[in-house]
Amino acid sequence: MVDTIFEKSRPSRRAAAQRIEGEVAHQLIPEPYRRTSPPALPEVSELQAVRHFTNLARRNFSIDTHFYPLGSCTMKYNPRGAHRAAMQDGFLKRHPLTPTSHSQGVLACLFELQEILQNVTGTAQVCLTPMAGAQGELTGALMIKAYHADNNDHERTEIIVPTAAHGTNPATASMAGLVAKEVEVDADGDVDLESLKRVVSAKTAGVMLTNPSTCAVFERRIQAISDIVHDAGGLLYYDGANLNAILGRARPGDMQFDVLHLNLHKTFATPHGGGGPGAGPVGANERLAPYLPTPMVTKSDDGYRWVDESERPKSIGRLSAFMGNVGILLRAYAYSLLLGGNGMCNVSEYATLNANYLMKRLADAGFHPAYPDRRATHEFAISLRQEAKETGVTAMDFAKRLLDYGFHAPTTYFPLLIPECFLIEPTETETKEELDAFADAMIAILREAQQNPELVKQAPHQQSVGRLDEVHAVRHLDVTAH
Amino acid sequence: MPFIPHTHADKDSMLETLGIASTEELFDEIPKNIQCDGLPDVPDGISEMSMLRHMAERAHNDTTGICFLGAGCYDHYIPAAVWDIASRGEFLTAYTPYQAEASQGTLQLVYEFQTMLASLTAMDVANASVYDGASALAEAILMAVRVNRKSKSRRVLVPASTHPFYLATVKSIVTHQGIDVEIVPSVDGVTPISDIDLDEAVAVVLQQPNFFGVLEDADSLTTKAHEAGALMIGVVNPMTLALLKPPGDWGDTGADIVCGDGQPLGIPMASGGPSFGFLCTRMAHVRQLPGRIAGRTQDKDGNDGFVLTLQAREQHIRRAKATSNICTNQGLLVTAATIYMTLLGPQGLVEVASACVRNTHLLVDRLTSHPNVTKHFNTPFFHECVLDFGEPADKLQQKFLKHGILGGHPLTGLIEKGEQSMLVCATEARSEQDIERYYEALENG
Ligand SMILES: Cc1ncc(COP(=O)(O)O)c(C=O)c1O
Numbered sequence: 001m002v003d004t005i006f007e008k009s010r011p012s013r014r015a016a017a018q019r020i021e022g023e024v025a026h027q028l029i030p031e032p033y034r035r036t037s038p039p040a041l042p043e044v045s046e047l048q049a050v051r052h053f054t055n056l057a058r059r060n061f062s063i064d065t066h067f068y069p070l071g072s073c074t075m076k077y078n079p080r081g082a083h084r085a086a087m088q089d090g091f092l093k094r095h096p097l098t099p100t101s102h103s104q105g106v107l108a109c110l111f112e113l114q115e116i117l118q119n120v121t122g123t124a125q126v127c128l129t130p131m132a133g134a135q136g137e138l139t140g141a142l143m144i145k146a147y148h149a150d151n152n153d154h155e156r157t158e159i160i161v162p163t164a165a166h167g168t169n170p171a172t173a174s175m176a177g178l179v180a181k182e183v184e185v186d187a188d189g190d191v192d193l194e195s196l197k198r199v200v201s202a203k204t205a206g207v208m209l210t211n212p213s214t215c216a217v218f219e220r221r222i223q224a225i226s227d228i229v230h231d232a233g234g235l236l237y238y239d240g241a242n243l244n245a246i247l248g249r250a251r252p253g254d255m256q257f258d259v260l261h262l263n264l265h266k267t268f269a270t271p272h273g274g275g276g277p278g279a280g281p282v283g284a285n286e287r288l289a290p291y292l293p294t295p296m297v298t299k300s301d302d303g304y305r306w307v308d309e310s311e312r313p314k315s316i317g318r319l320s321a322f323m324g325n326v327g328i329l330l331r332a333y334a335y336s337l338l339l340g341g342n343g344m345c346n347v348s349e350y351a352t353l354n355a356n357y358l359m360k361r362l363a364d365a366g367f368h369p370a371y372p373d374r375r376a377t378h379e380f381a382i383s384l385r386q387e388a389k390e391t392g393v394t395a396m397d398f399a400k401r402l403l404d405y406g407f408h409a410p411t412t413y414f415p416l417l418i419p420e421c422f423l424i425e426p427t428e429t430e431t432k433e434e435l436d437a438f439a440d441a442m443i444a445i446l447r448e449a450q451q452n453p454e455l456v457k458q459a460p461h462q463q464s465v466g467r468l469d470e471v472h473a474v475r476h477l478d479v480t481a482h
Numbered sequence: 483m484p485f486i487p488h489t490h491a492d493k494d495s496m497l498e499t500l501g502i503a504s505t506e507e508l509f510d511e512i513p514k515n516i517q518c519d520g521l522p523d524v525p526d527g528i529s530e531m532s533m534l535r536h537m538a539e540r541a542h543n544d545t546t547g548i549c550f551l552g553a554g555c556y557d558h559y560i561p562a563a564v565w566d567i568a569s570r571g572e573f574l575t576a577y578t579p580y581q582a583e584a585s586q587g588t589l590q591l592v593y594e595f596q597t598m599l600a601s602l603t604a605m606d607v608a609n610a611s612v613y614d615g616a617s618a619l620a621e622a623i624l625m626a627v628r629v630n631r632k633s634k635s636r637r638v639l640v641p642a643s644t645h646p647f648y649l650a651t652v653k654s655i656v657t658h659q660g661i662d663v664e665i666v667p668s669v670d671g672v673t674p675i676s677d678i679d680l681d682e683a684v685a686v687v688l689q690q691p692n693f694f695g696v697l698e699d700a701d702s703l704t705t706k707a708h709e710a711g712a713l714m715i716g717v718v719n720p721m722t723l724a725l726l727k728p729p730g731d732w733g734d735t736g737a738d739i740v741c742g743d744g745q746p747l748g749i750p751m752a753s754g755g756p757s758f759g760f761l762c763t764r765m766a767h768v769r770q771l772p773g774r775i776a777g778r779t780q781d782k783d784g785n786d787g788f789v790l791t792l793q794a795r796e797q798h799i800r801r802a803k804a805t806s807n808i809c810t811n812q813g814l815l816v817t818a819a820t821i822y823m824t825l826l827g828p829q830g831l832v833e834v835a836s837a838c839v840r841n842t843h844l845l846v847d848r849l850t851s852h853p854n855v856t857k858h859f860n861t862p863f864f865h866e867c868v869l870d871f872g873e874p875a876d877k878l879q880q881k882f883l884k885h886g887i888l889g890g891h892p893l894t895g896l897i898e899k900g901e902q903s904m905l906v907c908a909t910e911a912r913s914e915q916d917i918e919r920y921y922e923a924l925e926n927g
Contacts, residue, residue, distance in 0.1 A: 001586065001786045005594050005824055017561030017825040018834060020910055025836040026725065028843055030862050033697050035727050038828040040601040049824045050563050053817075057572040059587035060579075064571025070580075077485050078575050081530040087565075090541030095551045096754030097891050098544070102883060105543030106753055119523045131613040131755070132810035134797070142658065171797035171807035175624075177658035180802040218511045248521045249509060255516050265810060269485075274576040274588035275610065275774065275813025277756035293654070317654035321554055321616035321647045321743065322754025334537060338484050340527030345520050346483045352508045353488075357496045375511050403584050411580075414798070429485045432492045458782065463583040466781035470582075473779035473791040477768070479607050480597040 001465065002059075005042045005052050006481045015046035040482055059464045060274065061408045067434050071379045071411035071423025072166065072214065074244045074266035076351075082269065082334035086327050096322035100305045106326065107304035111297040113333040114281075120344065121240070121260060122253025123283030127292040129324035133241055134168040136261025136280030137208070140237045141176035142316045143259055143284065143291035144206045147235065150314065156205035156234070162191055164215050164415035169208045169239060178205055185417065189215035189371045196228055204234035211255065212242045212377035214415045215370065216423060226256035235259065235288070243267045244427070245352060245378035248345035259284040267347075268332035279328040290314040295323050350428035351378040354435060358426050361439040366446070370418045379425035381418050388420050393449035393456045395420040400467055401448070401459035405441035484527060547886030548916050550845070552866045552907025553693070554615065554645050555754050556746050558721070558834065559911045561825050564748045568818040578774070578810070582789040583781075588813065589788035592776035595820040602723045602823075603716075603740045604730025605762035609773035611811045615743025616651035618759030619644075619687065619717055621772050621806055622741040623656050623663075625761070626685035626713045628770045628805070629738070633711055635682040641666045641673040643692035644717065646896060671696045671859035671868065671897075675703045680710035685739075689717035690726065694897075694905065695842075695866025696859055697726075704733025713738040720760070721746035722864055724831040725839065739763045748822025749815050758812035758819065769795060772806030837910035838865035845908040845917050852924055858903055866907045868893065875904045878927075885923035 026034060044052070061068065068075040094106060110128055117126045130136040141159060148156045158181045159173040170180035184195035191209070200207075207229045211219045219225070229236055238252040238260035244267045252260050264270050265278035272278070284292055294315050295306040306323075309315050339347065355376040362382060363369050370381035384395045399409030399422075411423040426435055449456050460467065488496075497503065509517070528536075549557040568574070572587060579585030579592075592610045599608035612618045623638050638656070640649060642665050653663060666673055671694045680686065686707045690700050700716065707714045716729030716737035729737035745757035763771055769792065777791030797804040826834065842865040849855045849869060858868035871878055875892035882889035890904030897903060908917065 001590060001788065004590065004597075006597065012829075014827045014829055015561075015825045017563060018559060018830045020833040020837045022833075022837065022840065024832055025839040025843075028839050029725055029864070030697070032701065033726055033862070035723065035725055036731075038832070039598070039723065039728075041598055041826070041828045041831065042824050043827045043829075044824060046563060046825060049821065050567060052824070053567045053591070053821050054570070056587035056591050057567070057570045059585075059590070060572040060576045061581070061584040062572045063575040066584075068577065070577055073577055075577060079485060079530075081533060083569075083574075085534055085537040087569075088538060088541040090544045092750035092752050093549075093557070094544045094546070094753050095549055095557065095751050095888060096555050097551055097553055098546055098888060099879060099883070101880065102546045102888075103544055103753075105540035108543075109537075109540055116524055119521055122518070131617070131812075132808075134807045134809045135613060135617070138655070138807060142654070145658070166809075167797035167799070167801050167804065168807045168809050170802035171800075171804040174802045174804070175655075175658070175807045177660065220511055220513065222516070223513065246512070248518070250512050250517050254518060263810075271574045271814070272577045272810070273812075273814025274573055274585070274817060275578045275592075276811040277613075277758075277814060278810040318647060318650040319617065319654055320614050320651060320755065321645065322614075325613075325756040326753035327750075327756050330537075334533055336524070337533045337536065338527055338530060341521030341524030343484050343527040344524065346486055349505050350483070350486045350488060353493070353496055353505050356500055356508050360500055375508055399581065400583065403581065408584055409581050429487065431487045432496060460583050464586050465583055465785055465787035466783050468582045468781050468787045468789050469779050470789050470791070470793075473777040473789050474794075476779075477765075477791065478778040479593070479768070479775055479791070480600045481594065482597060482601060 002055055004481050008044050008048055009042040011043060013043045013045060015049055017046050066406060066408050067430060067438060068408040069410050069424050069426050071425040072241055074425060074427060076269055076427035077429040078269050078271040079335060079338060081338060082331040085334035086330040091330060104303050107297050109330055109333045111299055111304050113329055114297060116336045117262060117281055117283060121283045122251030124286045125289040125292060126281050126283040127296050128281045128329050129293055129320055130261060130280040130282055131320060131325050132276060132278040133261055133263040133280045134172060135319060136282045137168055137172040138175055139282045139293055139319060140259045140261060141172050141178060143288050144235045145176060146291045146316050147288055148205055155203055158203045159205055160199050160207040164417050166214055185215060189213060189217040189374060190219055190221055191225055193221060193224060196225060200228055200232045204232050206235040206237050208237040208239055210239040210242050212245045216377055216379045216381045217371050217374045218377055222255045241266060245348055247348040249348050253285060259288045264328055264332040269335045270328045270331040277325045277328055279325045291316055293317060293319050347428050354426040354428060354430060355379050358424060358435045358439060362442060365443045379423060382422045383418050384420040384422060387446065387449060391449040391453050393453050395422055397456045397459060398445055401445045401456045402441060403460040404462045407438055407441055546888045548919060549888045550890050550906050550908060550920060551888050553891040553905050555751050556909055557751060557911050558746055558909050560748050563825060564818050564821045567821050568814060573817050574814060579790060586787060589776045591817055591820055593778060593788050595816050598823045599760055599762055602720055603762045604728035605740050606765040607768050608760055608762040609771050609775050611816045612759040612761060612773050612808055613812060614755060614757055614759045616648040618741035618761055619648050620652045620655035622715045622739045622761060623652060623685060624659060625770050625772060626715055626739055627661060629767045630684045630713050633684040635684050636661045637664060637683045638685045639664050639666050639683050640687040641668060643668040643673055643694060644687060644689045645693045671861055673698055675699050675706060680706060680712055683710060683712040685713040685715055687715045687717060691722060691864040694868050695863040696861045697864060700732045704737060708734055716740045718742045719746055720744060721835055724835040744815060744819045747819035749818055756812055756815055758815040770805055773808055773811060834910045841908035841912050842867060845906060848917050848921050849924060866905055868903050868905050870903050872902060875902055881927050882923045887920050887923045
């Protein structure tokens with residue numbers, strides 16, 4: 001590691017970036033409210049700060065620097081144009097409580113984005129405020145709950161999720177005060193209908209599904225699932241993490257989903273920022289739309305304006321201090337203008353082509369797709385179980401060695417039901433050459449695993465640090481420098 | 483095809499490898515009757531140049547003038563280097579640092595951020611962010627209920643002087659876990675500590691300075707909460723902590739959980755988001771803290787490095803039993819805030835906070851020199867203050883806007899005669915001329 005910024009600090013050194021003349025206004029703060037000792041922020045020059053953080057940046061893999069085939073995360077190119085569009089003064093300097101008379105620009109963008117997302121998902125209304133996929137899920141779960149409560153259906157306390165579901169699905173159920181129940185996935189990666197019939201009951205509030213599923217295959221019996229759930233009085237939630245696979249080809253609304261979220265930081269190419277921010281707009285059909293959170297944007301004769309609970313009495317209410325991650329919404333809007341409806345259809349086409357091609361190349365080289373008889377969607381899973389058995393080299397070892405070959409690793413060990421799993425999502429913005437190079441690296445690592453397994457098990461060798469000890473981190477917890 | 487690099491030759495050779503004639507075949511597992519025929523209602527794509535022209539017009543529409551609005555989002559100066567560095571592709575376009583060895587930049591930065599936030603709040607640990615200040619308060623309350631196992635109650639007290647949108651968010655989220663949020667009315671803009679009945683409360687919240695800009699008696703409430711067996715949750719603006727007593731030092735043993743919004747630390751107002759929420763706590767409670775946490779560890783050769791740690795709290799490991807469902811957080815804003823705090827240092831932050839306090843006091847003195855304008859509360863305030871204008875605030879706000887002044891936040895329904903009051907704020911970015919222009923707008927109405 002490089003020294004922390006605190007080790008570079010010297011008493012009374014400072015950057016000139018923000019310097020204000022005038023006396024310190026202690027006297028305006030009554031004595032009992034005052035701070036007595038200064039916070040231990042670093043004291044460095046502006047150049048030291050710039051150099052430190054620039055050097056930290058260089059220790060990251062990113063889309064801009066590396067192929068980043070992280071399954072379920074849709075790490076596609078984040079267009080610079082969309083970034084620039086959102087970074088304009090008029091947008092950046094707009095205070096969230098500015099009267100609507102002086103906010104018509106941003107409101108128009110948000111209104112049009114709502115409409116685009118309604119079209120893309122086949123829903124009746126969209127609310128843009130949820131700040132990431134998981135908050136979208138919570139929104140959906142609360143809407144489902146509110147709907148049942150409205151119908152005096154108070155016994156519906158269970159949310160059904162597939163065993164392969166993303167962790168946020170069951171965690172969301174708990175957060176909403178509901179109980180997560182699991183449904184099995186069959187050998188082909190589809191939800192097991194018999195298992196579903198067993199768990200569905202008068203207690204079912206709803207089912208959360210990703211489609212294509214987290215097993216990276218299209219849930220073929222979605223209509224049967226929808227019938228089983230709806231017939232039992234439950235509702236259907238669509239986790240939109242994998243929408244990139246079907247953008248412009250199949251719409252969750254047409255699959256009978258009642259409510260859903262999109263991850264704009266996946267399908268709509270907004271940058272992931274090393275952890276966030278994202279945006280998780282929620283769409284709903286006519287039945288659930290009245291429960292959408294506030295605020296939303298509407299258009300009337302005298303322009304665009306916000307809509308709050310006073311006009312939407314059934315709304316589940318507010319989920320953020322203002323109106324969510326507007327800066328991200330603007331980027332997604334700019335991206336949809338660049339692509340248009342036609343460009344969106346190309347996204348799913350080429351994302352799917354790339355994934356199927358890469359799966360074929362790996363299968364031809366002797367790797368094992370988790371569902372060899374299925375099409376890849378925008379992503380696919382392989383299991384390295386056999387390689388691990390034969391060479392002792394695990395999926396984790398493969399992942400770390402890939403870094404040395406200049407590739408970010410795919411998602412590892414998710415979904416858990418596929419042993420030694422790699423979930424690989426190339427996205428539509430990668431070239432054939434890049435996919436070939438990745439396949440070649442996998443083949444080379446397999447050869448290393450057979451001939452010199454220690455080399456792979458000790459990887460990575462060419463990063464700024466060697467393999468890090470996560471157990472040590474928990475046992476000797478060190479989470480601040482002071 | 484924007485951003486898709488395939489040539490015809492690429493596509494043909496890929497289809498050949500796959501042994502299929504067209505990409506249509508790749509979708510043959512999707513039942514025909516749920517396939518749609520493209521997106522006819524979404525207009526065709528346009529060029530980057532046209533898109534930027536359109537967006538520039540929209541952005542230009544929203545130019546308002548001089549901002550005296552606060553109420554949870556503040557117009558601070560942001561040094562040039564902050565977003566120059568934060569916008570580097572390696573920060574901007576990385577994912578959550580799951581592969582630690584390929585993410586040392588982000589992980590070390592988060593570790594440094596945690597250190598800075600813990601020091602600012604005088605707490606032991608901080609997480610790597612949640613969505614915003616309002617959702618941070620909801621998470622803090624859920625966390626307090628998990629931590630305070632001695633209390634059998636689910637009664638949480640939240641003063642009416644808390645940001646109203648934070649209150650609304652808390653109600654939308656926490657009530658679903660059977661938590662009973664009780665609002666404590668304020669008296670003259672402050673929370674009447676001695677009147678509060680803390681019987682059977684599991685936690686108490688206090689925002690300092692409160693929504694009205696007023697300083698609360700955090701010391702007394704913290705001590706009283708602890709005596710009653712309740713946890714103390716502080717909601718703070720991190721910038722104010724350069725001058726104000728940090729929550730870790732409140733009352734007898736300090737607050738137990740501290741949260742707030744990081745927007746004042748180098749984040750543009752940008753319609754209120756993205757900013758980031760932060761959560762800090764005592765080491766004893768770290769296992770109940772939601773969100774990512776970076777920790778220092780060693781590599782196999784004994785060199786220091788950083789990883790995400792205590793992941794057993796999180797949804798990807800613990801699923802239904804996780805501390806929260808949060809996954810994607812507000813990482814890039816944490817990056818900007820860390821660079822901002824580094825560039826300011828302890829002295830710079832004190833200067834900014836002082837200038838905010840000084841300018842708001844100047845603004846209040848100047849505006850109340852007008853015969854129609856009075857202070858609503860007569861209590862010490864930080865960098866926001868409620869003023870009564872003696873006429874409907876909505877209309878007044880429109881008049882001010884004609885003079886290029888964004889005058890404040892009308893308080894209709896929030897305080898007595900709120901429809902004639904506004905919450906005003908003057909940050910370090912306001913000059914004496916700006917304040918004079920506000921006064922002129924008031925006079926020329
Ligand atoms: C299938 C799935 N569902 C939900 C989520 C959660 O979304 P977010 O991280 O935006 O909260 C993810 C994100 O990785 C995901 O892959």
